[in-house]
Amino acid sequence: NAGVTQTPKFQVLKTGQSMTLQCAQDMNHEYMSWYRQDPGMGLRLIHYSVGAGITDQGEVPNGYNVSRSTTEDFPLRLLSAAPSQTSVYFCASSYSGRGIYEQYFGPGTRLTVT
């Protein structure tokens, strides 16, 4: 099993550009989520999904879109990047039924918006 994979590892965008951060898992997990991590802020939940076709907002959803068309994939879209979105982004997944505490995190994407 590859676990949770994220691409790209690093990305630099100009303000106003759009991009999609990819996240995939091969563990058949129902629950998937996106977090951003900024210095001194811990991890903050952006969006999450409890299964294919179902998504919901977390703490800091503004400026981000998600969709979940398959169990395996949960892409995060930035429609018009802003410098405030410079951060490290983590995707995570778990079995819903056992509680999301057993979350498996991807390696992260470091995004810089200039």
Next chain:
Amino acid sequence: EDKVVQSPLSLVVHEGDTVTLNCSYEVTNFRSLLWYKQEKKAPTFLFMLTSSGIEKKSGRLSSILDKKELFSILNITATQTGDSAVYLCAVYIIQGAQKLVFGQGTRLTINP
């Protein structure tokens, strides 16, 4: 608003010292409290605490939860340089759906 606060934010000690990291929380629909260790990349799971007063141990690490006073501590005894990391506390809540609310993290540095 759900809130998880960790202290101290940063701690530097010498190898062999014992450290205590703190986590307090104010949330609705508390289910459990979790500790993670984050080195260079993704957080890795350490402990989950659900009941008050029951210590969880793993080697030199231990943790306990106080649901009356709404806090948890993570102890590391006989620290080693490999314990240097950011330690994250998170609270698992259910508000419609399940969520983890994270604290800011404590950056622990162990000097040889």
